[in-house]
Amino acid sequence: SGDKLHAILKESEESSLNPNGTVRNQSIKGELILRNASKKHRAWDIEIQLKNTDSTDFGEAIIPIRELDATEEKIIKYSAQGPRMIVMTESIDTDSERNEESSLSLVYLDNPQDILISIELENISSVPLNDVKVTRTMPESFAHAEDAEYVIEDEMLVWNIGRLNPGEKRPLSLSVSANISSVDKISAGISTATYSADATISRSKFEKVTSSGRQFSYVNAKEQDRPGVWDCKCVFENKSSFVVALSGATVRLIGRDEPILDVSDIRQDIPPEGRWDSMIKRVESEEQPSFTQEVRYSILPRISVESKGKVSLKEQKLTILDAIVNKRYDKSRIKSYVSSDVEAVITIENTGSAIMNVVRILDDIPGIFNPPSHGQISIEIEGLELKPEQYQVEIINGIQIEEKLVSPDSNGHGLRATIGTSAPLGLRPGKTMIIRYPLHAPDPSPQNKLLSAPVKAYFSSERFGPVAERMVKKPPQIRVVHRRRNISTGKEVFPGGGLGKYEIMLMFDNNSDSALEDLALHDVVPGTFSIENSSVRSSLSGEREASTTKESAREGTHVTWAIGRIEKDERIEVVYVIQGDPESEYKMSDVQDFHGATFGDEVDEDPNLPEWVEESISTKSISANNDVILYPESEEFEEGPTEEPVEETKEEETTEEPVEETKEEETTEEPVEKAVEKNKVEGSDDNKDSIQECPTCGSENPIGSSQCILCGFSFVK
Template sequence: MDPLAPAPSQEDLEQPPVPDLAPSDLTGEQAGATIRSRAEVETVPGDKLEGTLHEIETTTLNSDGQIIKQTVKGTLTVNNPSAEDRIYDIDVMLDNIDATDIGGEHVSVDELEPTKNHKMSYKVNGKQMMTLRERLDTNPSRSQERSLSVAMNEDPGEISLELEVENMSGVELQDVVVTRPIPDVMHFAMTGGAEFDNGIVTWNVGRLNAGEKQVISMEGTIEVSTTKAIKAGQASATYRADSTLSNMMFRELDAFCRGFTYMRVREDERPDNWKCQAIFENRSSFAVDLVKLQVRMKGSDELLFDIHDVDEDVHPYGKWESEERVVMAQSEPDFTYELSYSVLPRAIQSTEGSMKLEEKKLQVLEADITKTYSTSGLRSYRAQKIQSVMTLENKGSSVINLMRITDDIPGVFDAPTQEQLTIKLDGKAIDDEQFKAELVEGVTIEKEHKSPDGMGHTMTLTVGTRGPLGLKPGKKIEITYPLNAPDPSPNNTRVDAPARIEFSAERFGPICTREPSETPSIKVIHNRRNFSAGKQAIPLGGKGRYEVLILFENNGDTALSDLYINDVLPAQFEIKDWSMKGAEGKRDDVKMTSEEGEGGLHIVWHVPMVDKGERLEVSFDIKGSGEVDAEALNRFHGVHFGDEIETDELPEVEVAEEEDSEETDEAVVEESTEGEAATEEPAVEEAAEPEADDAEESNEKESKMNWREDVLLRVMEAAGISDRDAFIEFAADYDSDDNGYLKKGELEDAAKAWNAREEADSADDDSEESDSDDGSEEVNEKLCEICGVLNPIDAKECSACKFAFI
């Protein structure tokens, strides 16, 4: 007898003995008790068999709510809450285990002592109960695509934030809460039940029915003060559900406890009639659910009792009695029975989840822009080419994928073509299909400092037409093109060429607008070279001794570089000493070279620089023997010099030369004196006296022409032409491009025509005239002592250099 069993009543003692039906006989049976609701189970007194399926979700999502990383850990727990009684032969039957790695639908536990439990861990894959989405847009005014770039501007930019939660399960979700920190640079107006406290937005959603969505939208501004990427904040959400995320659930949960079943048999008043009654006694602290009871008399298949799922639960230490049945037997009946019962189960299925979105970074648009011209000055009335260079360096954290450039081309220049554009990304030229240039007449940006030479043009350049440009932070893009100034006038005292660049990271993203840190400005310098030069040989004491003076004075607007003063001594003379004086006295930086050549000793003095207004005097003594040729001694052999010394007002430019490559830069070009028309002065075998204001020009057409004096002399020498002035007047008709400048080719064409005309006019008389002229020239002409040109015997001044004959 169980020592813990209560003492039997007097009525029980009077009953016949019952067969030994110990609980151990039921080991291995599955009672199959129905899983009831938690609320119903809680109304029944007594301890219950506690079975728990609890799953915890931790998920990282992208902004679209797609899973990036998910971990779901589950725990199956079977608990004995009793402080007194053990339970045994525990069976757990599960449904919907496909999403878990629990291993099988049946979990068996032999026994659990009081207050003990059994736990089993598992994992869940491929299931999602709730999702969180975020839509952040830094350019909400453009609805085509959302943007995540921001531009550094003085004024705050627009920004919008939209949060969405969706129940993707078939059960109700509870305690749904969304939180999101807001960076200091962002400012939102709270709507839709959201609260803002201590830098965090909290949205208490509460309950979310199966399949339901809820959205909250906020508008605000963003202020950018740094080029570093801005962390936008990380939204997160939590929820709870009375169901598992894996959808796994209990199908059955049963266990045995201390319980007894027996038959009470009493003989009726009528002999051989026996009253039989089934009794179940619960000897534990648990509530018991009677599931099935079937009783037969031994040797008979007929069921005396067939009871299924008794409505009443057997309370702790209580008992259940069936109705009485009468059985006819001559002796006391013997029974067999089948009993299924279980500790009343309390099944709990739950999930708690937390998720966070992958944090976004707002990339900042910023760049340094430079636009430069290869010069800041142009020479007046000369066709010149310069180079325009525009550079954009990405100083932000965002990649730049699209650029729109508005570039003013001043009216002093011709418009460039797209073919002349060169665009290099990080030193590598991009394809022509990746950019497009459009030109319209008139400048767009500049309003004040415009060129009077023309309306100019506006070039609109789009870079990134075929696809994203991909200009990464720290990299540069360079845009270069040539500009041609065909005929800049002196009225261009200041001409500005501004530009504006708009760039973005996304096609519909915010636009950052920048202008060059310095606007290139150009002006036209109206400088003219003006000089005086001459030579005089003065007899000294003693036969054959002379002092020679050579004068060169720079009366032009700028300094001159690389001046070469040329002289030739007759063969019978030699130079003794020489010196050169300048504005500061003796010049020590002058070098003299000499070599034997045609006509005598060729001497060259090289002066590195002659300042504006500086006067140079070369003096030296010569001594010779034999017959003295006054013409040879006084003949000036000219000077050669390079270009002007450039100043800040007139940087070096690429001059659009039209001469052949054979022609050098050492040229005597247009010389003029203040207040009179420009005149051309010879550089070789000629002295210049531009100070003679009242000198008449020999020919109006000649005075309008420019040429290289050294080239002219070479052409004349090669063609055998000696009459310089007449030839220049004749050659003026061969200015084929009508630009007022006689190139070498044009001079050669004129020389051929000159000789052809001479041959046609005097083909028969050339020989006779040459014989008679030899004697008459000595009488009818005289030689200029300065330039060596023959003049009529009665001439008062030289027709070439205007030297006055005494």
Template sequence: MTFAVAMYNLYDKPISNVKVVKTIPDDFSDPVIRETTEGRGEVEDNKIVWTIDKLIPEETVLMKFTCSIMVTDITKRRTGPIEVTYKANSSFAGGLAIDKYDAYTRNKFYVDTVERDEEPGVWDCKLVFENPSEFILQLFNADVYSPEDESEKFVDIDPKDVSLLPAGAQWHSNKWRYESEELPAFRKKLEFRVMPDFQTNVNGTISISDVILEIASITGGMSYDLTQVPTYKEQDVIAKLKIINNGSAPLNEIAINQQYFTSEFNPPNASEVTMIWDGDEVDLPSNSVKFDSNVFRISLKNLRNSDTGLFMPESILEFEYPIHCVNPVKEATFESEITYLANTFPLSQELEFRPEVPIIEALHLRRKFRIGKEVIPIGALGKYQIILTLENIGTAPLQNVVLMDKVPDNFEYGSYSGGKPQITDEVGEDTLKWTIDLLNADDKVEISYEISGTGEYSPSDAQLGL
């Protein structure tokens, strides 16, 4: 089971040190963090802990985790409370200001002097001012000049050109060139001030009470009335789909997706789809059926405001529609995938169920058969045995094959083997007729009967086959 926890920052400033603790009840086991769009999630005993360093204004973040639960009934389950702590800037302190202050703090400055590699006695010099304190400093004067002549300044700043220095920051002057065979020495005068500042923070705590979990679940199945169709012929296969709400939560949205249609296996039109709700046929709005990007889709949305109402527990929803098989070639197949989707109101994690879908095969079956007749003299003069044979020499089963034989004039008949015939007058008088219901490939059936000539008869008449 997948859970999702979402947070949205309503402040106009970022919040920090966000910590979300979700308690996992004993009914659930094996919690696993699946996704966090921000921060990091961890499992600690029976708790999910989600920490976020900073959450900017008007941003939504999401954490998904899964748990296992053994459900043997549709009893509602408690999901466990959520505790949230965070730190934010105070909104009520916006009008406060510092009227007067005194401050002393640490400071550090020095001059870096580096003699050039290829010019002995020529030095590159630079003044560095550091803020080793925990306060913000403003450097508003920095003078470096020659010890012999104060009018010869090497560093002279405009306070507007020097940014405020936060704790740990450095300011570097421009380098100057100085020539001396001795180690350079300079006179320095620096002036700075501590900038007044104050911060106010709000530590927030949010408790979200235990949410009662309805058990939302769907199951179902599907079938075709045919799984084999002939090649190079047009034929419809009826798809029958069934969705069952086997949970305890009413469902507000139902969707069916079937994909992988081809030019030989086409989806139905909207008008060809039949919907049956708990045994009663219900009108399906035409805009609920779409075919786009090779996906046939049936969508039922906002059922709570429809004539049918919500899809309640133990209800059954059925759909029937044709799959149009259009002259499929030899060995063509329709291997489709069907997905049932459902959701509640308000929206929760979408339910998904994939029924097993049979494969429709195009069979290249061509009927080939052989019918024979044999006349064998037996016993006394004028007595003959007639043997009729039907042999399936093709690959397709033969169904409802009719064998007929006309008894010659002036002959009596009887002693049947292989089934008693129907006696008709379809081809003159005394036409014997047998119907073979099914004859599989490579099978053979043999039927025989006897005739006896009376009066003026012609034995050659018995050779006539129908």
């Protein structure tokens, strides 16, 4: 036994990897340690030769050190980058039942959701890895069952793997259930692997370590009995506490080129205070010979290499799918048998933390409306309208969602739109997508009462990830209001208190379903009479003010009393007195004709603003459905054909007997304005001469009519 010169290569790795195993950052720190184990002797002329140092920052592969005192230790620090001993990958799949690409999104639900975590280790070095251990932190929202493969230490899961041979792979799996309490991203935990190895990570190795100490060599020459003949040998003495490795010796006689002794492969360790004698060589010389010797030796080194490593995976974030779906119509009431236009607006706000890359809309269009064409539908995000190739739209017959508040006119239609077909939609958290389209109700029947138009949205973040389902909480409602005008008009002439004086009363009684705007009463005063005074009285408010206009005409003076708004069940009476020439011949029948009343639109007492159905009235919303596949098989945009041709269905609907009966009822209850419009349409160039225009309201009436069918004006013959 004896002391040795200790030479150690020690490396330590701390690396961060991406979940797929690629390096994010790597730090390999190394130390070349030389330690003199002798307590009393120095070592000098130390030279260290290394190999495979390309990945290190060693300037030279040969490192000289002048000397080391007894027990002295010298440390040379270095670093390396590139080589690896172990690769770790991790896959988190939030929808593993599909057996497709893994996904990192979850749906915001009350129920726990299963997650599969798969970890794999691979030894990519040429030496075994020892003490391999995998630890994983777990978020509080993850619940996991006990498993024989791992233990729990300090609230971490620990897999004690031990030895991992070169090229060996070790898969680990973990099933957890996640409880989602908010839409914030969930930190899924950090997986870390540690290991040790009897080799360097950088692949650096010792090639040779040489040094010298207190060693002594000489040549012993002993003359034989016969003078001039010498027995010579080389002697090596180790005067230190080190063990010395002797490798070769060469002895030359001064004056000669050829050595008398040349040993190159001794391979002998000389212990402390030990010696080595070479074989005896005979030399003939009359004089005492002189020699030169070279003994090749080195203090025996104790060489070791070791490394340890810690590899951590970048923590993955699980995103949460959630959205608020709203829908509104720009009005809540339309009139029966009156063509109406309504604008529908659907908004989908991303309230989760996951990017929504594909969205599918199922929207109900009530049976009173004609569906929009594809070109009338617009979709925008943050003010930018999507291109047509970014979505697919199809219109099918029959509503898809609502079951209670439906129209008796027809089965309605369903609008299906898949948005994000040619490329990911990229609707980021906090952003809103808006879908707009017009609706036209050509002839809503009064049998429609309260109608609901719910919409449902499916959306996901990844191609094979979970699908969230959200239904509008309060769908828009639309009412068909059956309001008709019911009016009474009249005129009466009474003799006045003197000759040529008459009192005339005009009456307008509003028995309609609502108030009327812009009421005006008209009359014609014969040219020989003048109006002395007039008054306007309401059955609801008493005396009313009204402006009076007069206009001269051939038949007399046209007088108009502009009353304004007349309430429902209100009666207006205009009483005025005329005075004429008492000696002129005048018949009361000359002023008996009523010259009509005009009025405007019906008054809507409440503003016609959007309204929504209460949740308890309409179809209940569904929270989620993960069985829907959103992504189309083909990424090329094609407007899908309707499941049932809309035109054919409309023809079938018009042949149904109840619809025909409804149409007959509609014609019998047709409003006056619509009758006038029909007369206009049906009138051709051939019968233009058979109509006359009312001078008061401008409507067209058949020749021979005594009164205007719109305002009641009496035509003067």
